[in-house]
Amino acid sequence: MVSKLLRSNINRMQIAAYTISNIVGLIITGLALQFYRDVAPDSEQGLQDPAGNARYTILSHLASPSFTRDAGNEISQAEVNEIIDQPWAEDASTLTTAGFDISVSLDMGGRGFSTALFFEGVPRDYLDISPSEWTFDPARPIIPIILPRQYLALYNFGFAPARGLPVLDERTISMIPLNVTVSGNGKAEMFRGKIVGFSSRLNTIAVPDGFVTWGNERFSPTGQTACKRVIVKLRDPGNPTITDYLRSHNLEEADNNGSARLLHFVKIVAASVAAVGILICLLSLGLLILSVFLLLQKSRPTLAALMAIGYHPRQLVALYIKGVAMMNLGILLISSGGIYIISRLWQSKLSALGMDCSSVYPTIISITLLLITLTMLSAISIRHNVMDIWAKKRPYSA
Amino acid sequence: MSHHPTITLRNLLPAVFADERQCHADSDIWLRDTVEFMQSTHYLIKAASGKGKSSLCAYLYGDRTDYTGNITVNGIDVSNLSTDRLVDLRRKHIAYLPQDLGLFPTLTALENIRLKNNLTSHKTDDEILGMLDTVGMAGLVDRPVAKLSLGQQQRVAIVRAMCQPFDILLLDEPVSHLDSNANLAVSRLIEKEASANNATLIVTSVGNDLALSRPVIMQL
Structure with a gap:
């Protein structure tokens, strides 16, 4: 019943904007990470460069x-x-x-x-x-x-x-x-x-x-x-x-190091795309924190009234965190599915070239950790805002 | 049977009255050395508007601390309680009806009451419906509060306030919008519940008094 009461103040547009931006951010991050891992696998096969050989070249005069x-x-x-x-x-x-x-x-x-x-x-x-x-x-x-x-x-x-x-x-x-x-x-x-x-x-x-x-x-x-x-x-x-x-x-490279350098370049591009993905995730986190702040401001009289009849601020914080966690779980499932399906598209092509691709699961674990971090940051923001309402409910308290 | 004080006030005065201390010389509460509210005793605090009735209730409930002097509830100073202790005080020791009622307009009368009773598990659904019946609200339990009159809302809020164990029942102008019949019905219910809990009953009034049997009357 408390959930029903608090849900009535939720702005669906804000939630949709957060959900979509976070899904996009996570998919971009995950795909960049997966691509990076596919073109630079840890195994002995493929375009590997474990010794950092792309960082060395041998030159001689033509x-x-x-x-x-x-x-x-x-x-x-x-x-x-x-x-x-x-x-x-x-x-x-x-x-x-x-x-x-x-x-x-x-x-x-x-x-x-x-x-x-x-x-x-x-x-x-x-x-x-x-x-x-x-x-x-x-x-x-x-x-x-x-x-x-x-x-x-x-x-x-x-x-x-x-x-x-x-x-x-x-x-x-x-x-x-x-x-x-x-x-x-x-x-x-x-x-x-x-x-x-x-x-x-x-x-x-x-x-x-x-x-x-x-x-x-x-x-x-x-x-x-x-x-x-x-x-x-x-x-x-x-x-x-x-x-x-x-x-x-008038110099030339002794080995055809171009492919190694191209690989290095591709890795830099993949890392840059991953950084953009993480940036989008952080922006969506900002959007979530702003939405939560606005939601809590809108729900302020309701929350104050609930606290006045004996609800502990901790109970109300838990309800909001549960809501955010459920939403993020949905986002994680959709993003993971997207990363899995999209990465298959290039992995099948790389496999046809005889390259072994990396498993997608470490990538999904990585974005799970990223989303857990985002959830924890949201939780801190929620707790701060609810405790603020509790404290201001008693504005003259020392 | 001897009763002990549940609430003790010492030299209490709202901060806003600090510059007009002489205006409150006749008050039975403000600036008295010691005022004690005893267990199982019913008090009716009467005052004109603006004398600080709602402030007194908010002080006793731990909602505000903008006063000088000292308030103890069951021997504990309420001005500086931790969140956990204040929540515990509200759930188990002080039942409070604020003047603004604090109802949720989108929920029905029964949902509003359950919202609190789910927290305390103090009454059964039958008991809640019985109380609502006593105050003449039997046919309105499923109506959203927004569609109830002020007097009906007051009765819902009174029933909700009593859905918890309490040592002190604090009612801020509980019958300001009730006619004499409804007042009488509400009074009987409140006195019954207060007696069942051996509670201190403190009721404020700006004119329309709760019809208590033998209250101690105090002027603010």
Whole structure:
């Protein structure tokens, strides 16, 4: 009966406006969140970027046809410093190129395997894995090596089946002893090599830069360390001026990092849309609090009369909070259904592209938490307003 | 049988009368050292308009505290009660009929009464209907209050006020719109309920007095 009494003061237009705006806000927030999670899933599949590889890129001068050993496309320290000074760059370092001949051989079950290779020296800070040792000590010469993950895939799915060789996993291949022969400048020396990991960031055969510098001094005909590539840690991978800068400085990206950067851009867009959704939710919360305030002002004589015949302000607060909670539960059900149905539309397309999409339930849990927060804020506002009426019912109280 | 005071007033005066203390020298209530309202005793407080009858009722009910002096109800100062204690006082100890009645016009007579009785569970539906019958409202229980006359509304509000346990029954001009027959019927009911609760009955009047049997008459 009290509910009936209080309901008579409700403005249906205000409630409808709150309901619709909150549903729209929650659906936008939820869809943006779901899209963000779909294009950047936590799993090992899809357009994933767990190591933040979109924030790294390797640059070199545009290759020009040349038949000489040194094409003259080295990157100077001044150029590196200029790159670091760019607003989109956080840090940069040269990859030191080995100016000597390298041959690696290994023995797999009696079948020998030998190939010429190249090494580039990479500072530890730019690795996407954390090998226990990433130093070179001439006194205890074991060379830690990091291979691109694509190389292993190429071996396992291309080379090994064709040659009848065993398929290897990362753990196994790390245990295979390598013999590294370094030669040049009239000298040759053999070292032990150990594969310490696989990188999805570096499209090169990486060794500690200390080894390359040491090797160049001994085996390179010039004794100098040449730097032809620079690895850049990006502050803002989605910055469109990067492309302009590279073009004007005759630089190119070693890997096709465009898709990773596009992904980063898409994620920024999705996050921005989510922020707009949350803003709409907050505005609808403001609308609800204003509606509740107006409703309570309109119901003031009724509430005062109820308190005068013995109703506790807490009972009346509970009635309003129950009403808001029921309304928000309805909003949650409608919004969740909307998010589920709409996200299916793009998830089916992504699945057709072979991408695994994220479950929609964590998104629904997130908007549930958001709505619980909104409900609690409304409850605080309701309590404040009702207690205000109780206090002003006795305007001369101390 | 000895009765104890349920309400004690000490040097009570509405703040609004602070500058006209000499005008209230003849009052039986304002500015008296001690005024005690005893259990099971019926009081009729008479005064001209503007003498503070409704203010006194609001003070006793804990609704207002714009006064000097002191009020205790069942030994407790009512000027500074917590929300819980004030609600408890209103539900179990003081039944109050305000002058503006405080009815809900969209609800029927019976719904208005149930609204309070649901809170206290003090009367059965039959008892409520019996009380309404006693005051001549039997045929009007399902009519919205907005469609009742002022006198009919007063009777509904009186019945509603008594749907709770009480030590004090406080009625602010309860029969101002009733004829003598209705006044008599209402008086019998009020006295019966007050006696059943061993309550202090305090009734104010600006002219049309509730027809009590042997009230203590006080001038405000």
